[in-house]
Amino acid sequence: MIEKALKGNPAYWMWLAFLSAFIAVGGICYLRQFLFGMHLTGMGRDLSWGLYISQFTFLVGVAAGGLMLVLPYYIHNYKAFGRMTILGEFLAISSIVMCLMFIMADIGQPLRGLNMIFHPTPNSMLFWDMVVLLGYLGLNVICGWVILTAERKQVKPPKWVYIFVYISIPFAVSIHTVTAMLYCGLPGRHFWLSAITAPRFLASAFAAGPALIVIACLIMKRIAHFDVGKEAINKLTTIIMYAALINAFFVCLEFFVGYYSNIPGHKHALEYLFFGLEHHGHVYNNLVPFMWTSVVFCFGGLGLFAYMKIANWSTDFFIGIGCALIFIALWLDKGLGFVMGGLAVNPLDEVVEYIPTANEIGITLGIWATGFLLVTVLYKIAVKVEHEVEG
């Protein structure tokens, strides 16, 4: 089926060329980092995790978000998602590949990466994260490919593949739970040391993943004449709304705990993120504009969806805008604020701010571009197969 990716119109090839340019720049930036060292990043002794790990955290969520399609379709037999589930599975594959690339970009001795496998360490959450990520990747590759092949031959998928589909459901939850556990079991990091981290991650994942899928569907409807149907899109936007609302609720709970308990450690990160943190006469507030943008976009998106539901009116364009707003809001919240906020105050009560370097941003964009390229190619194959079947 791979050959289906090799035929396309000029727009398709131009899009791939555009992405490849970013990938090339990212590749050069990575080579620089590989040869000269990680001081080329904005990370430092006090802020030893940065953009790479936060992107990883966010993308695990995007991968887990595919669950919102798989679950209704396979468990509740919700037929409207029929044409879309494969897109969820392919998005999961691309996101996990990006996650793994971000991890590789982040470790200081990438050539020793296999040490994680040679010396399995069950007490480390990072070990379990690797296990569930590789597991989920494998499951999605199997399910996606087998089901698509069956569809192409217009036969029912073999029974055994459903076992993998069902296993992939708890795996989707576990990838994001374990990723949350990377953070939420660490002493001395008040912002992360919160039992609500995992549910909060899941809620934001179940909004961000589907939002990206809706956008992809709307684009494909226009350029590839692949329509997943109005009902599917409607259902999905409802799911996005609820998940985003629950996520916002969880964030409010964090505020309550911090400000009502009035314990400085619990307040610092929130103060830093939303209002600016005063420390020895200097106010640290780099992320304040980003976080408020996130709040405005989140409620803007929610308001837009609510209006469309109440007025029983919607256009593809506004659905797309709503999804984009929510996706960006969640990216700012989790792909930026969560990691940086937790690190703003170091264990010795000093405040350090993080500014990623150009080289670091280059690598990050390169990896995102790789993910988009992969997703484009996979979606192209899926859409081609669907078209063929319809013949």
Place this chain on the structure above:
Amino acid sequence: MDKQRRKFLKIAGATALAGISAPVVVNLTGSPAVASAAKNQASAQAAAAGGHGDDTAPKGVKLGLLIDMRKLYGHPELLDKATQACNKAHNIPKIDNKKSEIKWIWKTPFANAFTDQSTSNASYTTRNNDFLVLCNHCAEPPCVRVCPTKATFVDKKTGIVAMDFHRCIGCRFCMMGCPYGARSFNWMDPLPFIEELNPDFPARMRGVVEKCNFCGERLALGKEPACVEAVKEAGAIIFGDLNDPNSEIRRILDKEHTIQRQAAYGTKPSVFYIV
């Protein structure tokens, strides 16, 4: 590279030897005759004590360090001396950049060292003196718990929280786990920044984490940790086996009121302070 590796193996071998003859380490500060007998006694005691709030290591040797700040107040030069001795002994690069610097033992104000014990009306002495901080060689070390490769591990023979620089993949998870900021990462090649290379200790490569190792390599040769030796005349740092009832450190701990950094996190630090 190859030479470095061999050197490292030599040291690792020596340290292992020291592990086998752990009483030698203990002899440094305790009385020689009872060392091994004391070991059994201590473990029996610890087992009996057990339960909630037991803050001694369960059994065997557990090396610890006690800093008597009373002898250091007003003498910042002594703190610097200890730091310099450590830097020299361990080929710690001198990087004048807060972002990339490497620190094993360094000085910092009380409020930064004891973030949960800084009071709003601290004494003049507390406010105007720096305190020495280093890896606490915790009995419940979160850095060991989170490391995915066992590159950070507890040396069972001494209780030292040690590192294998050749296994570390540089994920920096341990830096997130350590609630004391005791670990540093080699963001760049440290070699050009080492002022005077000590051939007896391996230099690190970039991309790995490092921290204080309680001078495991010096203990193996029957020497005291470099910082202890550096301020010997002030007698401000005492080092020894916390589980040996006859060690000097044990005797002082029994007598004096000491504090530990961020004890509430339950990491059971093995570095104690008299303030």
